[in-house]
């Protein structure tokens with residue numbers, strides 16, 4: 001019997017066993033994941049990511065994903081709610097991660113943004129920080145937050161999905177590119193996407209009366225092709241983003257201003273905490289290193305050391321012992 005010709009498709013959405021894929025002719029179809037993919041997934045929760053390019057085969061009038069083609073890059077996080085260290089695939093083959101944070105409602109959270117920004121840097125994916133709901137804060141508040149990112153080497157983009165402030169820049173940055181919108185729940189990701197792409201009609205908290213409970217509306221990630229080229233991926237928010245696989249001793253390289261200042265520390269592997277002649281500590285005292293960024297660094301390095309083992313100091317005792325590798 002003749003094998004059907006293999007075809008390439010792009011993954012739009014991933015469920016437990018099924019995916020929605022975009023076929024070469026521009027139509028979408030559901031496709032099952034072959035069992036072999038699950039056998040080869042290792043520590044990944046699912047073998048397929050939104051944005052993956054896959055080889056599909058038609059069998060008995062339905063599509064199956066036979067193979068995930070090599071990825072250009074992978075945006076991922078540590079899967080939550082599990083003792084073992086599992087990787088959760090968030091998006092593959094993207095040009096940029098658009099980290100969305102709101103300036104108010106919910107209040108701006110540096111640590112929420114910094115966790116994602118560090119993971120993007122580690123994954124080698126360009127990131128930018130959208131400061132949404134600019135209509136809800138005064139100019140001084142906005143300036144203070146923007147100042148704290150002055151050395152972070154991350155483009156900042158204040159926006160309002162309400163009155164389209166910043167939309168010229170936002171449209172320019174997504175045009176022709178593959179982007180993923182990522183951030184806490186309620187910051188306005190879906191509202192931004194709906195405004196950017198007319199006719200998209202993603203459900204948002206604003207459009208759903210049943211959501212007064214505070215539950216987020218987007219419960220799955222989905223890729224949307226843009227009419228003029230490029231794609232956008234909408235994602236559900238997470239409460240706490242934890243980077244996957246980032247060695248604690250490497251974290252200082254993923255906070256650009258800490259990396260630069262740290263180049264003149266006495267010890268080349270300085271963790272910028274209690275070491276003598278630490279230039280990062282000094283910059284903090286002098287006020288040239290913004291406190292929120294340093295606080296994010298501290299919280300993350302402690303968490304990563306608990307997960308992946310310390311940088312030399314004895315690990316703190318506690319229930320996390322079991323999960324250390």
Ligand SMILES: Nc1nc2c(ncn2[C@@H]2O[C@H](COP(=O)(O)OP(=O)(O)O)[C@@H](O)[C@H]2O)c(=O)[nH]1
Pocket residue numbers: 132133134135136159160161162163184185186187188189190191192203204205206207216217218237
């Ligand atoms: N004032 C204001 N509200 C916004 C803005 N963007 C989104 N919202 C509101 O914030 C809530 C959450 O938006 P949603 O898009 O569901 O957030 P998501 O969870 O990040 O997708 C909704 O009630 C939106 O109407 C904005 O720029 N300004």
Ligand SMILES: [Mg+2]
Pocket residue numbers: 189190191203204217218235236
């Ligand atoms: Mg949403």
Ligand SMILES: [Zn+2]
Pocket residue numbers: 262265266270271272273275277278279280281
């Ligand atoms: Zn140092």
